[in-house]
Amino acid sequence: MSGKAIYCPGVQLEKVLSTDSASDKKWHAAQEESIVSLTNLQNGKKIRTQVLMTKKTETGSVVVSVNRDAAEALGIMHTGLAPVEIRYTRRTL
Numbered sequence: 001m002s003g004k005a006i007y008c009p010g011v012q013l014e015k016v017l018s019t020d021s022a023s024d025k026k027w028h029a030a031q032e033e034s035i036v037s038l039t040n041l042q043n044g045k046k047i048r049t050q051v052l053m054t055k056k057t058e059t060g061s062v063v064v065s066v067n068r069d070a071a072e073a074l075g076i077m078h079t080g081l082a083p084v085e086i087r088y089t090r091r092t093l
Helices: 010-019 068-074
Strands: 002-006 035-040 046-050 053-056 062-065 081-089
Touching (some): 002 068, 035 068, 062 081
Antiparallel strands (some): 035 046, 035 081, 053 062
């Protein structure tokens, strides 16, 4: 499944979370077993990580929030956002 990975440090993520008013647009805490393989479609970098938060958009795509280490590995520290291929797994890291 394709979607987007987003990295927002600390307070910025709280602002992003608080700006969603429509219930179908809200962020949801990911379950502990939400381990995913992400591939940045812009640069080919890959990571296996735990998702922090998820959101389904109106178009049906998925946005996943990742931690700093995953953002660094994906090469999105400065942009904060990238299109990604998402593969859900249930294995531990």
